[in-house]
Amino acid sequence: MTTKRGLITDSFKVVKKGRRGGKRQKQRATPPPSPQQESDSEAVREDELHKLRQFDLDWRFGPCTGISRLQRWERAKLHGLDPPEEIRELLLLQTHTDPEYTLSLWREYPL
Template sequence: MTTKHRLITDSFKVVKKARRGGKREKRSTPPPPQKEAETDTVRQEELQKLRQFDLDWRFGPCTGISRLQRWERAQLHGLNPPEEIRELLLKTHIDPEYKLSLWSEYPL
């Protein structure tokens, strides 16, 4: 007495669905625009300048205040902070990565 092993596919009819729109051609992905890479490098250079400003002890401590406040305090005390830093901070005052100092993530 041999039993015949049945497969589940023996009980159900195989139905193949037609593709919509026929065969699709593979499209190559376009190369990323160069402007994004250029703006990224500009951003990294600007942030590096701001980090150097944070690390320059001549302009006083930078914990607990924004970079612009530190620049203004240094100017008030006649320490002659770089005007380039002020212009950069005013241009990008909304972005917290520009606004806050290097040490802002550390608790006081």
């Protein structure tokens, strides 16, 4: 006695999904950045992050837990502690939304 073994499509209805929005337009592929450009931008990013970490570690500007780097810079300026303008430029003019730029080195530690 042999049993007839069917396909899975014999048990389940085949449903074809239609395309959403009709035909897709061909998009131009943007060329990948050259390795030199990537290494330069990575080097600049690492240099900026290093400066920001040094700002976090400098206790002359007060504690940095629980506030952003820009808030800390503004507080230090308000109290006449002369924080570096370069840090403010990195935080304001670059307008990074990356938490590595905006939040302090101690962001992962509980208060």
